[in-house]
Amino acid sequence: MRKFLLLTTALGLFTFSSRLLSQPAQTARYEGLARQIVKEALGSNSAYEMLRDLCTTTGHRFSGSSGAAKGVEWARQKMEELEFDRVWLEPVMVPRWVRGPVEEAFILYPSGKKEQLNITALGGSVGTPKEGLTAEVVEVRSFEELHKVGSKAKGKIIFFNRPMDRSLFNTFEAYGGAVNQRGAGAIEAAKAGGVAALVRSMTTRLNDSPHTGGMGYVDTIPEVPGAAVSTLGAERLSEVLAEGKPVRLHMRFSTQTLPDVESANVLGELRGTEMPGEVIVIGGHLDSWDKGQGAHDDGSGCVQAIEALRLLKKFGLKPKRTIRAVMFMNEENGLRGGIAYAEKERPGERHIAAIESDMGGFTPHGFGIGDSTAHAKLLRWAPVFSFFAADRFQLGGGGADISPLARQGVPLMNLLVDTHRYFDYHHTDNDRIEAVNERELALGAAAMAIFSYIIAEEGL
Amino acid sequence: MRKFLLLTTALGLFTFSSRLLSQPAQTARYEGLARQIVKEALGSNSAYEMLRDLCTTTGHRFSGSSGAAKGVEWARQKMEELEFDRVWLEPVMVPRWVRGPVEEAFILYPSGKKEQLNITALGGSVGTPKEGLTAEVVEVRSFEELHKVGSKAKGKIIFFNRPMDRSLFNTFEAYGGAVNQRGAGAIEAAKAGGVAALVRSMTTRLNDSPHTGGMGYVDTIPEVPGAAVSTLGAERLSEVLAEGKPVRLHMRFSTQTLPDVESANVLGELRGTEMPGEVIVIGGHLDSWDKGQGAHDDGSGCVQAIEALRLLKKFGLKPKRTIRAVMFMNEENGLRGGIAYAEKERPGERHIAAIESDMGGFTPHGFGIGDSTAHAKLLRWAPVFSFFAADRFQLGGGGADISPLARQGVPLMNLLVDTHRYFDYHHTDNDRIEAVNERELALGAAAMAIFSYIIAEEGL
Incomplete structure (x- = not known):
């Protein structure tokens, strides 16, 4: 230069x-x-x-x-x-969404064995029923793939498992290529008749820490719960599904949306x-x-x-x-x-x-x-x-x-x-x-x- | 470009x-x-x-x-x-220096209280006497400063405490500006009549993990032990010394230099x-x-x-x-x-x-x-x-x-x-x-x- x-x-x-x-x-x-x-x-x-x-x-x-x-x-x-x-605050009303104390998911095997997956509710999600929800899992990698599943998605937990593309140099580009599953997964799951969305965490790393983040609903579509599963959990669930038998998953978490709260932007200047x-x-x-x-x-x-x-x-x-x-x-x-x-x-x-x-x-x-x-x-x-x-x-x-x-x-x-x-x-x-x-x-x-x-x- | x-x-x-x-x-x-x-x-x-x-x-x-x-x-x-x-080995004889199981240092207070510092022997150092060595500490930031200490360095542990300059953009440059304390500290300590060299670890971070590394001796100067102290340990020791009273330190570690061993470079090519x-x-x-x-x-x-x-x-x-x-x-x-x-x-x-x-x-x-x-x-x-x-x-x-x-x-x-x-x-x-x-x-x-x-x- x-x-x-x-x-x-x-x-x-x-x-x-x-x-x-x-x-x-x-x-x-x-x-x-x-x-x-x-x-x-x-x-x-x-x-x-x-x-x-x-x-x-x-x-x-x-x-x-x-x-x-x-x-x-x-x-x-x-x-x-x-x-x-000069230093000052500019008040602003903010939403108040609250995560509950329990967030859990288990693969339920026919033998009665339970295998834990690490999940966390996505921000803005509704909770599951108090006792949790239990349903079969359908794995997809895209909304297009979900559309092809058709009526078989009804009553199921829709598992969105498209990874961030680790081969991209810019990780934000990789994020951009996967994050619609998190943002709109619950909407798409509900549109397909699903009962919940479970989304692979947004990271290129394989580990057991789930990544939360924002998700949305639209007025015309029922609100179903949305959660993220750790990437290792996603790999494990996918492996079990690959055996070809029906896989039942139990998910439980509570969330609340409370009235808006006053907060502020904080400003200081030269x-x-x-x-x-x-x-x-x-x-x-x-x-x-x-x-x-x-x-x-x-x-x-x-x-x-x-x-x-x-x-x-x-x-x-x-x-x-x-x-x-x-x-x-x-x-x-x-x-x-x-x-x-x-x-x-x-x-x-x-x-x-x-x-x-x-x-x-x-x-x-x-x-x-x-x-x-x-x-x-x-x-x-x-x-x-x-x-x-x-x-x-x-x-x-x-x-x-x-x-x-x-x-x-x-x-x-x-x-x-x-x-x-x-x-x-x-x-x-x-x-x-x-x-x-x-x-x-x-x-x-x-x-x-x-x-x-x-x-x-x-x-x- | x-x-x-x-x-x-x-x-x-x-x-x-x-x-x-x-x-x-x-x-x-x-x-x-x-x-x-x-x-x-x-x-x-x-x-x-x-x-x-x-x-x-x-x-x-x-x-x-x-x-x-x-x-x-x-x-x-x-x-x-x-x-x-093509993949092959090219044999080479390498030195064999061995660190002992114990590496310890304590500030000895007149009250009988002992305060531990985390140290590690520098590579190539001789060990302390089996029972350790105990001596007063002199703190310096450079060899020049040590020269000015003159006869007061005799019988002392020379504590080289010049930090890597964290304000430099290139950390290797900061390393280059401090590492002579590690490489030649034991030589300079012995020349000054000191009984050991204790060197601040080569890092800009403050933590309790000592950094080892190579040090040398020359034929004409007695070989005294050299060790690195963690940066937090160095800060603490310096703080105690700043009170102006004599500070006694006990150091103990064993090392051995064994006969050379055959090893190899490993090569592969297209x-x-x-x-x-x-x-x-x-x-x-x-x-x-x-x-x-x-x-x-x-x-x-x-x-x-x-x-x-x-x-x-x-x-x-x-x-x-x-x-x-x-x-x-x-x-x-x-x-x-x-x-x-x-x-x-x-x-x-x-x-x-x-x-x-x-x-x-x-x-x-x-x-x-x-x-x-x-x-x-x-x-x-x-x-x-x-x-x-x-x-x-x-x-x-x-x-x-x-x-x-x-x-x-x-x-x-x-x-x-x-x-x-x-x-x-x-x-x-x-x-x-x-x-x-x-x-x-x-x-x-x-x-x-x-x-x-x-x-x-x-x-x-």
Whole structure:
């Protein structure tokens, strides 16, 4: 990338604008700052210390839970301690779905033997009958395959067992290729006459930890329970089914949907010195699933946003435009925080970019930039990020929390990271602080700081 | 990088050679192969399955141990199963140093209270007297500081407590800045009149796991024991010393240096179809320290070399030049395998490149290339590696095992990986298969396969 830059500036004297001619000096200045920021981020270990504190203070932070409420307070206090220019909450009503104490499934053999499978209810699911439900299992790999099963699906537990494609380089692409089973499995199961959906966990790893996640219902279709089974459990069940005899499964879990609860997005900002009304949002979501500690998903994105502002402040960098850290509430099961943030009237303000970190606290590789004009403009700063290998600026990007800002034409962006370990932890009991590497997390925070600062200085 | 390429080929029609003009087509061909190879590496999970098998078969593989002997046999059998064109052993005599069953250290308080510190003998160290040694502790951060201590160092345990600089982006650079304390601490301690060296473990993490590693003696200086203390232990000892009162420490461990043992390098190759006498070595070291399972260091490099050949064979790729997987013995405490490999007469053969993987089984970022001519020639193929983010081709590279080949003018290279987690595990009980991510390991193997194949096809 550097070589490309040298070439174009050498050849382009007569065609390029004066702004571009001064770019090598600006690039060098930003790189100098970036080196200081990376050094401080790694040396201080502040992002990791914050994340450890958050995770151990709150446990999980599922929307409407006491952990989420503690998380809101934690984030506000942390940013107040750090003396950001302004720190505040924006209240938002969130759904309150509650998992019951028992989640169990057994293969019932004709001999009377029972074999346990590790399952967990999917978020938003109704519970099974109190005594559980027992039915034969039909295994399919797709909705199309389920349609072909026809009337034989009636009264059955529909077992969706299409794995994430481990051969894909990008694990999010593999996730995208399998997750419709989780999101719409219960709907499709009910449409086919099934009594429940059991979905293979969304991970490329084989282990015994089930992965929860969101699922939906539609008004016109009966609501049947949906659960995830661990990948080892899925393999085992498939093996038993392969013997060709009918296989009966017993599943039992309770869930409740309670009235909405008031919660909040948490915001803190460094006010722009020249154009305070032009705002760059950086952030992630404060809520998590009700598993583990939401360390990667998305405690990491939250502490990186706070750390990014801390880093800028530490070096006395006062951005021309406002950089605002937003910790959104309820990304996982409602997106209420993201919607409320975008819908709120903000007189005198214009968002010029929104940058989300919600792919886990892993080694940053660069940024995804959803807007082609913004991508073209920002590409010139990629060399600033080369020394710490975070210079891949790809066209295409965004994030769930910031997606409602798209309607206002705000360019959406996100931190790109190494994705290989994300689905080892995603939505499971294992998404804990121990699964986060402190250096990887810190580098992501540094990347967010530098990227948002350049946009705040240069505009878009 | 792609853009640079397009520009130069567009502009360079009259100045560049015809070979370069045909490069886009060649690049596209290699990228097509690379995509298949990456898909197979990830999809099959073969490298990880091999590494799990190696680690559980051998435990650690310290030179001269039964684990090392099992490792030699495992590697030979594995490559024979895979039906490489030729598989063989090259015997080499290796040193045999043996750690004793007890390794202990206590801070002795005037009250009679004892506080345990976690230590481990450094590789090659003499033992303490049988009953242990007890002495006051002097803490220093450098050899220079020790020199200034002067006669007060006499009779003391010299505690070398300079941490690896966590603020550096490259952890190997941080290691390089601290490891002289481990390598030469016992020599410097003895020169100063000290009775032992206690060295802060080589990691940026704070935990209670001591890291072993190599240390040396010189003939003219008395041999005093050397041990590593965990970083938490080092912090604690430093804290107690900071109170300003004399601190007495008791250390006890036994070690033995036994006669050399016969072991072997393990080799397997795909014979070149056109220039079989031109050899590209790919590999890592089969031995490990006597801790954990040597999963990252360097079981990963070994299985990646085997997997690279398997991947090429799987797709029927018959390289023009020979690609040889070499699993070197005794990198950790003698380099006998690397030296023996380089010194062996090989009539009719010429090594054109040697590529080591010995930075752990982490996400590959590209290659370090020690020879500037080779770097310049190989840079044009970097775009082949872009789709899986392994296209950083840096000038500067090599590896301990292949370093003796430098005298023959062989260009030395190595797989570059994400370095952030390496020193969490390096030379400790924690370097086990569980610490390796299967996808990261597989991608490294794929990178080695593609890179070595391109060199075998294109020459250097």
